[in-house]
Amino acid sequence: MSSMKQKPLVTLTTDFGVVDGYVGTMKGVILGIVPEAQLVDISHLISPQDVRQAAYVLYAAYRFFPRHTVHLVVVDPGVGSVRHPIALRTPAGMFVGPDNGVFSYVMACEPVEALVELASPRYRLPEVSHTFHGRDVFAPAAAHLAAGVPIATLGPAVDDPVTLPPPSLEMAADSATGEILHADRFGNVLTSIGLLTWDKENLSLVPTFQAGEGGRPRSVRLRADEATVLIAGQEIRGVCRTYANVGHGQTLALVGSEGHLEIAVREGSAASKLNLQPGQTVILRW
Amino acid sequence: MSSMKQKPLVTLTTDFGVVDGYVGTMKGVILGIVPEAQLVDISHLISPQDVRQAAYVLYAAYRFFPRHTVHLVVVDPGVGSVRHPIALRTPAGMFVGPDNGVFSYVMACEPVEALVELASPRYRLPEVSHTFHGRDVFAPAAAHLAAGVPIATLGPAVDDPVTLPPPSLEMAADSATGEILHADRFGNVLTSIGLLTWDKENLSLVPTFQAGEGGRPRSVRLRADEATVLIAGQEIRGVCRTYANVGHGQTLALVGSEGHLEIAVREGSAASKLNLQPGQTVILRW
Amino acid sequence: MSSMKQKPLVTLTTDFGVVDGYVGTMKGVILGIVPEAQLVDISHLISPQDVRQAAYVLYAAYRFFPRHTVHLVVVDPGVGSVRHPIALRTPAGMFVGPDNGVFSYVMACEPVEALVELASPRYRLPEVSHTFHGRDVFAPAAAHLAAGVPIATLGPAVDDPVTLPPPSLEMAADSATGEILHADRFGNVLTSIGLLTWDKENLSLVPTFQAGEGGRPRSVRLRADEATVLIAGQEIRGVCRTYANVGHGQTLALVGSEGHLEIAVREGSAASKLNLQPGQTVILRW
Numbered sequence: 001m002s003s004m005k006q007k008p009l010v011t012l013t014t015d016f017g018v019v020d021g022y023v024g025t026m027k028g029v030i031l032g033i034v035p036e037a038q039l040v041d042i043s044h045l046i047s048p049q050d051v052r053q054a055a056y057v058l059y060a061a062y063r064f065f066p067r068h069t070v071h072l073v074v075v076d077p078g079v080g081s082v083r084h085p086i087a088l089r090t091p092a093g094m095f096v097g098p099d100n101g102v103f104s105y106v107m108a109c110e111p112v113e114a115l116v117e118l119a120s121p122r123y124r125l126p127e128v129s130h131t132f133h134g135r136d137v138f139a140p141a142a143a144h145l146a147a148g149v150p151i152a153t154l155g156p157a158v159d160d161p162v163t164l165p166p167p168s169l170e171m172a173a174d175s176a177t178g179e180i181l182h183a184d185r186f187g188n189v190l191t192s193i194g195l196l197t198w199d200k201e202n203l204s205l206v207p208t209f210q211a212g213e214g215g216r217p218r219s220v221r222l223r224a225d226e227a228t229v230l231i232a233g234q235e236i237r238g239v240c241r242t243y244a245n246v247g248h249g250q251t252l253a254l255v256g257s258e259g260h261l262e263i264a265v266r267e268g269s270a271a272s273k274l275n276l277q278p279g280q281t282v283i284l285r286w
Numbered sequence: 287m288s289s290m291k292q293k294p295l296v297t298l299t300t301d302f303g304v305v306d307g308y309v310g311t312m313k314g315v316i317l318g319i320v321p322e323a324q325l326v327d328i329s330h331l332i333s334p335q336d337v338r339q340a341a342y343v344l345y346a347a348y349r350f351f352p353r354h355t356v357h358l359v360v361v362d363p364g365v366g367s368v369r370h371p372i373a374l375r376t377p378a379g380m381f382v383g384p385d386n387g388v389f390s391y392v393m394a395c396e397p398v399e400a401l402v403e404l405a406s407p408r409y410r411l412p413e414v415s416h417t418f419h420g421r422d423v424f425a426p427a428a429a430h431l432a433a434g435v436p437i438a439t440l441g442p443a444v445d446d447p448v449t450l451p452p453p454s455l456e457m458a459a460d461s462a463t464g465e466i467l468h469a470d471r472f473g474n475v476l477t478s479i480g481l482l483t484w485d486k487e488n489l490s491l492v493p494t495f496q497a498g499e500g501g502r503p504r505s506v507r508l509r510a511d512e513a514t515v516l517i518a519g520q521e522i523r524g525v526c527r528t529y530a531n532v533g534h535g536q537t538l539a540l541v542g543s544e545g546h547l548e549i550a551v552r553e554g555s556a557a558s559k560l561n562l563q564p565g566q567t568v569i570l571r572w
Numbered sequence: 573m574s575s576m577k578q579k580p581l582v583t584l585t586t587d588f589g590v591v592d593g594y595v596g597t598m599k600g601v602i603l604g605i606v607p608e609a610q611l612v613d614i615s616h617l618i619s620p621q622d623v624r625q626a627a628y629v630l631y632a633a634y635r636f637f638p639r640h641t642v643h644l645v646v647v648d649p650g651v652g653s654v655r656h657p658i659a660l661r662t663p664a665g666m667f668v669g670p671d672n673g674v675f676s677y678v679m680a681c682e683p684v685e686a687l688v689e690l691a692s693p694r695y696r697l698p699e700v701s702h703t704f705h706g707r708d709v710f711a712p713a714a715a716h717l718a719a720g721v722p723i724a725t726l727g728p729a730v731d732d733p734v735t736l737p738p739p740s741l742e743m744a745a746d747s748a749t750g751e752i753l754h755a756d757r758f759g760n761v762l763t764s765i766g767l768l769t770w771d772k773e774n775l776s777l778v779p780t781f782q783a784g785e786g787g788r789p790r791s792v793r794l795r796a797d798e799a800t801v802l803i804a805g806q807e808i809r810g811v812c813r814t815y816a817n818v819g820h821g822q823t824l825a826l827v828g829s830e831g832h833l834e835i836a837v838r839e840g841s842a843a844s845k846l847n848l849q850p851g852q853t854v855i856l857r858w
Binding site: 016018019020023032036048077079080081082131 | 293330331352470540543553
Binding site: 006007009011013018038040041042043044045046057058060061062064065066069182184185186241242243244245254255256257262267 | 587588589590591592593594595596597599600601603604607608611620621649650651652653654701702703704707708
C-alpha cells in the first residue's frame with residue numbers, strides 16, 4: 001500500500017435487484033462508517049443466488065479498479081447457515097463476501113496475501129439479523145477495510161476457502177475445449193477459452209484457468225484466419241478483430257474485451273440466434 | 287446536529303425508472319447546489335405512483351443511514367395539483383417530497399421536529415415546470431438542506447400533513463392480525479407484524495405501528511416453535527431463525543431483517559408459490 | 573472555466589444495461605485516473621445501439637448539470653470500425669463518445685468551442701481492445717478532461733462530425749408538424765414540437781431544432797385552450813398545464829418538463845393507450 005492516503009473506494013456486486021432498498025441500505029451502513037467513500041455498483045442483477053455468475057462478473061471487472069479498492073460481493077444463498085463470512089487481500093484489491101466460491105476466479109488469477117473470517121463483533125453492526133448479512137456483516141467489514149483497518153484484525157485466518165471448480169478448459173495439440181461462461185446484455189457470449197492476445201495476424205493463447213496438469217500450462221500460437229470455432233452444432237471460420245468485420249446479422253468469433261473467445265452476432269444476439277447457454281461446450285480448433 | 291462538518295448525504299427514492307434520464311437530471315441539480323454531496327439511490331423502481339410502496343421501502347432503509355442524511359422521495363401522482371411539497375426533520379434524518387403520505391411510516395416511528403412547506407422560491411430552480419417538481423422543487427430543497435440551510439427558512443410550518451392509514455395490525459389475546467406490506471425481488475414477503483426480536487427460544491412482539499387503543503401498545507412474549515402463521519389459506523408452523531432451517535423449496539416463517547414477520551420459500555419465491563399480494567391478511571397465533 | 577477548483581463530475585449514458593459489470597468497469601477506470609470524481613448515471617438502458625434515443629436522453633438532461641461536467645456517452649454500434657472517438661467542449665459542458673451523431677441534439681443547441689478526435693495514446697488505457705472502447709478509450713478521455721487536461725491535447729481537431737438529421741419540425745401559418753421523440757417510463761410521449769413556454773393563457777413556440785429555412789425560425793404565439801393536437805388519428809383539444817387538469821385515465825396534451833409538447837394519460841400510459849411510437853407524426857394546430 002502507498003503511504004499516501006487514498007480515497008476509500010468500495011464496489012458492490014449483489015443479487016438484490018434494484019427495486020427494493022437493500023443496496024441503498026448497505027450503502028447507508030458503509031457511509032456511516034467511512035463517509036468519504038466512493039461507492040461503485042458493479043451489478044445488482046446477478047441472477048438470484050447464482051454464485052458462478054457473480055464470480056464471472058467480478059472477474060471481468062476487478063482488474064480495472066485501483067488496487068486499494070474493496071470489492072463487496074453479496075450473493076449468498078447460505079445466509080444464516082454455517083457458511084463463513086470472509087475477506088481476502090490480493091495485490092489487485094480486497095474482497096469481502098460469503099465463503100461460497102464467489103471469489104474463485106479472482107483467486108485463480110491473483111495471489112492471496114491474507115484471508116480471514118469476519119468473526120470480530122467490533123466490525124459488524126451491533127445487532128446482526130439472521131437474513132441480511134450484507135447489511136449487518138459484509139457492508140461494515142468492507143467499510144472498515146476501506147477506512148484502513150488491517151484485514152488481520154477482522155478475524156482469524158481461513159486456510160481452506162470454498163472454491164468453485166474452475167471454468168473448464170482442456171488443451172489438446174490442435175484445439176482448446178472450453179465452456180460458455182456468460183451471455184451479456186447484447187447477447188454476446190463469453191467463453192472460458194483465454195487469454196487470447198493479438199500479434200499481427202496471429203493469436204497467442206495462454207490458458208488462464210490453470211488447465212495444465214502440473215506446472216504452467218503451455219502457450220499456443222495460432223493463425224486467426226485459419227482457426228475454427230465449434231459451438232452448438234455450428235462452425236464459425238476464423239477469429240475476427242471486431243464486430244464490423246462481418247455484415248449485419250452475421251455470426252462471428254472474436255477476442256472479447258477481457259481476452260476470452262467471444263461469440264457474437266453483429267447488431268444482433270448470438271445467445272438468441274444460436275440458443276446458447278452458460279455451461280455449453282465450445283471448441284477452438286487450429 | 288453535530289458541530290463538526292458532516293459530508294452532505296442525499297438519498298433518492300422515486301418511481302422514475304432507470305431508462306429515462308430523470309434521476310440523473312435531479313442529481314445534476316443537486317450537485318450544482320452542493321457539489322461535494324454523496325448521492326445514494328434507494329430505489330427508482332417504485333411501481334408508478336405507488337405511494338404506499340415508497341413509504342415502505344423508505345421505512346426499511348432510512349434507519350441505516352447517518353442522522354444528517356436528507357432523504358429525497360419523489361413518488362408524486364399529484365404533481366402540478368394542489369398537494370404541497372414538504373420537508374421534515376426528525377432525529378433520524380431529514381425528508382423531502384410531496385405531502386401525500388409517503389412519509390407516514392417514518393412519522394409513525396420518529397418524532398417530527400419540524401415540518402414545512404417548500405414555499406420559498408429562493409430554494410427552487412428559477413423556472414418551475416408543471417410536471418417535474420422532482421427536478422425543480424424537491425431536488426433543490428434537498429440539496430440546500432444537505433448544505434446546511436435551516437429547514438425553517440424553506441417555508442412556513444405545516445400542521446396537518448397527509449398520512450396514509452398505518453399498516454393494519456390488531457392485537458388479540460392469542461394472536462396478531464396484520465397484512466402483507468411488500469414482496470421483494472426474491473419473492474420474500476414482508477408483513478406488518480413487528481417488531482419481533484429474538485430472546486433465546488422466545489420472540490418478543492412490540493407492535494410498531496401503534497395498533498393499541500390509547501397509550502402504548504402492549505408487548506407480547508411467545509414461543510417461536512409453538513407459534514403458527516396463517517396466510518392465504520395456508521398454515522405455517524413455527525417461526526424459524528433463517529432460510530437454512532428448512533429444506534430447499536420449503537415454506538417458512540421467520541423474522542425479516544427489519545424485525546417484521548416474513549414469509550419465504552428457501553431458494554424459491556413465497557410470493558409466487560403461495561400467490562401472495564400486498565394487502566392480504568396474515569395472522570400470527572401463539 | 574472558473575479559476576476556483578471544481579469538483580470533477582462525469583455523467584455516464586450507455587446501452588450497456590445494468591446486469592453485466594461494464595458500467596462499473598468504466599467507473600473503475602475513471603476513478604483510477606481522477607479519484608475524487610463524482611460519477612452520475614444518466615441511463616444505461618438506452619435500447620441497444622439506439623443512437624437517436626441516447627441523443628434525446630442526453631439532450632433532456634445535460635442542461636441541468638454544472639458547466640464543468642463531462643458527459644460520457646457510449647452507444648457505439650461502430651466500435652472497432654472506422655468511426656472516430658471524439659470529445660467536444662461547449663459552454664454547457666464537455667462531451668465524450670463516438671462520432672456517430674449521438675451529440676447532434678446538443679450541438680444543435682450549444683456552440684461548439686472545440687471538437688477533437690481522441691487520438692493521443694497517452695489518454696487511453698495502455699492496451700486498447702477492439703470491442704470495449706468505453707473502457708479503453710472513452711472513460712480515460714472523460715477522466716482526463718474532468719481532471720483538467722485541456723481538450724486540445726487529446727487529439728487533432730475534427731471539422732465534420734457525423735450528425736443525425738434533426739427531429740422533424742415544420743412550421744406553417746396555423747400549425748407545427750413534428751414527430752414523437754421518446755416515450756418515458758410512465759408512457760408519457762415527448763415530441764419535437766418545442767420550445768413552448770407559458771405566458772398566462774398563451775403559449776409561445778420558438779422552434780428549437782432550427783426548422784426554418786435560412787436564418788432564425790419565427791416564433792409563434794397561440795392560445796392554449798384553442799389549440800388542437802392531432803396524433804395517431806386522435807384529436808386532443810387544448811394544451812393543459814398539468815396532469816391534474818383532466819380526470820383519471822383521460823388523455824391530454826401539455827408542455828413537458830423540457831419545454832416540448834407532451835402527450836399523456838393521467839395516471840395511465842399514453843404510449844399504450846394510443847399505441848404511439850417514436851417517429852410518428854404529431855401536429856399542433858392553432
